[in-house]
Every structure is written in structure tokens, then in C-alpha cells.
Amino acid sequence: MITSAILVVLTAVAFPLYQQTRNAALIGSLVGELTGFARACATLNASGLSETPTPPPVSPERGGVEILQGCTAANQGATLQASWGSARASGIRCLSSTSTLSSSKATFTITTDSTLSCLFED
DSSP states (O other), X not given: OHHHHHHHHHHHHHHHHHHHHHHHHHHHHHHXXXXXXXXXXXXXXXXXXXXXXXXXXXXXXXXXXXXXXXXXXXXXXXXXXXXXXXXXXXXXXXXXXXXXXXXXXXXXXXXXXXXXXXXXXX
């Protein structure tokens, strides 16, 4: 009985920590992919090409992460948004922005002069 009680207490402590770590890995991976995609958009904007890159594929197994808006046409800037549903993690860095526990979306903005900015939103 004592062994069962110890296991219950250890599980109650370890599970939230595991879930936070898993969510941080999921959101960090998404932010990394979107940063690369945003840089591809900025490069195309700066080069004046008329192509637009295709967003990276995101599978439902990765927590239902979804790219909401992709790169726009060359020399017009771009806005990229991603949402990660119910997964939450604080402390994820994206350029100069840091996620909070209530963050559920990141928005990358690329200006016409290819300046990148990132903002976490609730």
C-alpha cells in the first residue's frame, strides 16, 4: 500500500513536468520551422522573384499545429501565423518575443525591406 501511494505521488509530480516538456518541444519545433519559412519569404521578397514558397507540411500527429496564413507575393511583405491548439508552454523564444503559458499562436511579420519580427499571442 505504501508503494502504491509513493507511485501515485511520483506520477502526480512527474506528469505535469512531462507534459510541459512535450509541449515546449512541439511549440519550439513549430517556431523553428516557421522561422526558416519566414526567412525564405524574406529572401524572395528581397530578390523580387514572383514565386511564393510552400509552407512546411505539418501533420496532425504533432498536436494539430496549423499554419493559418502563408507567405504573400514578392515585394509586398508577408504575415505568417501558426496556432498550436491546446498545447501550452512558457519560455519559448522567437526572435525578441517569449511565449507565456497562455500563448496559443505565433505571428511572424516580414516587411517589404525583409525585416523579421515575431510575436506570441493568446
